Amino acid sequence: MAEPDPRYVSITPLLKELANPSEWTDPVQASKIAGALSLLLDDKLNETQAAALLSLLHYKKKDQDVAVINECVRTISQAQPAVEHAAVRKIVSDRGLARGRYSGGLCEIAGTAGNATPTISVTTAASIIASPLLMIAQHGYTSATAPIPRVEPDDILPSIRPAPPALDSITPETVTEVYKSSSYALLPESSFYPGMKHANPIRRGLDIRTIFDLIGTLLHPIAENEGMEARVVGVSNPDLGPALIQALKDLGVGKALVVSGHGALDQISPEGPTSCWMLSKPVDGTSPVQIEQFQLHPSDFGLPIIPLNAVKAESCAPEEAKTLLDMLEGKLPENNPIVQFVLMHAAVLFVTSGICEAEQTGSFSGDREVITERGPGNGRWKEGLRLARQCLQSGQALRSLETYIRVSNSI
Template sequence: MINTMQAALGSGPRYESITPLLKKLARLGQTTDPIQPDEIAEALYLLLDDKLTDTQSAALLSLLHQKKKDQDTAIIGESLRCIIQPKIDEATLQQVISTRRKPEGNYLGGLCELAGTGGNATSTLASVAATASFIASPFLLVCQHGYMGANSPTPSMGNDLILASINPAPPALSNITPKNIAEVLKESNYAFLPEPNFYPTMKHANSIREGLGIRTIFDLISTLVHPIQGHIEARVIGVPNPDLGPALAEALRDTGVKKALVVSGHGSIDQISPEGGTSCWMFSDSDTAIQHFQLQPSDFGLLERPLDTVKARVRGVLEEAATLVDILQGRLLDVDPVLQFVLIHAAALLVTSGVCDTDVSEKLGGKGDVIKERGPGGQRWKEGLRRAKWSIESGEAHKILETYVRVTSQL
């Protein structure tokens, strides 16, 4: 039915009405009148095509949240279809990935991503996902995509502007388009795909979301969707509300991703917490069941740190960018809580990819013997941390940043 909607849009009046659907949503729980997932998906498609008034758009997102329909896996799955995927030369991209892939352990050499849905109860380091992704990139091909997370009244703290604020030379993010992403990955193990260049219609939803200031269905949809979804092997996704963990894991599996880890940290953060436990949901291509377990800092071989220690120095986008560079250049002490916070996220992505599941790693030079100890979920979390630390100490993580800056500036 979405295809029918796509064909019909662009003709007729500027705005269309979804009043009947809004009334059905408002009466949920009072009547037996069911709402089908495709009804929601069609309304969201109209919103993204700028065919709904701001009032009806806000009412739709608010009612979906109020009635908890933004957590329904069937609705989320159907709604993903309302996102128009960018046109990418799939054959060329696949050829580049096949040429550059470096399988190790259970990692097949595909693309990986680390991201969060936003909406944290505690404001933590905003650049953790980008920094950790650079740290994991010497071992993996990492491709992040930009989107606005929940409750983001200050979009200046998004990864796109953090990366654009790197001194002295930031990556040229505006140069990256669906037409040249293969060129980026041909030379760089890391890529960041700005949302405006790949999902321009999301701007219509984002303006409404900023005004609402609450979680909406787009927090999950925009995280789950990826411009080059078919090439993603492993994803680590954070969500602040653990009640959403199972639904998000199921939705990730439905997208076709081979391996995934969903995390919800102590303190209601969409990250792995340095203090207390982190609820995890994990699956891999060798195990179709979704495992549920708890992660502690000690599973990485680290001591607990108060959550406050990873937000004390966070002030703005320039400071976030400076922290990213400082970490990649090895300027922070091993005991620095901010460094350790980033390292556990890089370790989690490495573990989820399967790259740690090998008995010997030639890439680490004289430190080739892996830590074989397994922790929660049967995974080698300490080996993941060891690799993450090596990535910084060897200078390889910073080289990835330098390469990404150079490649994007030449597009």
């Protein structure tokens, strides 16, 4: 019998507990699962046991357990390279972007992947378009999930031509320098969660949704109480919506929206209803954070229905990058389905942040009157779309990306 490889730690007892829970008096502790995932990210689990762990968590539905999700996020966050949060908070405050009920903090829009239909990488484009008005901290993340692995932000931005951003220069040590000049930043997974390189090949090999598709999206290098203000998270399976919004609440998030689009999308559906779970702080500032469920439709943004095949994914990162630049440079008409799809997502981020509650215009030259009409969840969705459209048409979104490229190459 071969000797065990000394590089690896055995988790056989935990695997037995997960495989045969009826043989054990107590349920598997969330801390044990979080500890095992930490071993995987530290490259201390052999591939066989790592694959068994991820498979069992999926098929036993432990990857939908809020207590497990929260414990894993907390444990993994503590083991990753630390950002200088105090410096980030000061810089964010100094930028002075507060407006309406938006306090000027960092915002993010992300998805958990697993879409039944491949669509363009909308979160990257929406993040850049929103960045003239919001501080954006887009966390680079590898979905590596079935049935449709997609092009990730970490692949798209380096494919920008002629001058891409230098993502390797964006690290926990340099991110504060980025935010001194730029209101947009992509925080690459390789620098902020380097241990994921040990998990991603196994996830791809399994070809099933794993717990990393949820906790990887919830993880963020900047904590909720250290500068992060608002988050939009998409999930393709609406059954996971309640678990995700509760996890965000338990993690201390004050403003969040979880969305699940018609047709198994981890995005806002352009052709049908989208189930939404919103987490918001009451205006009085003293009442508990509230969760509200509702549905959104393209008409709530003042948009027509757009078939999914009109916003399908490009075949590779360079093509996605070209589409992104064409949009930002005004080469795509306003009624282009991809433009409308992206603007809708930027609008959602604006509403979630609270900036749509501002009663006065003034962000852009020739700014039109605020649209005060409210829709589902009491949100000003049409105002969000108006702001998104102005960020794009004014050229400020393009300038925001250009600033990020320049800063990243100068660090």
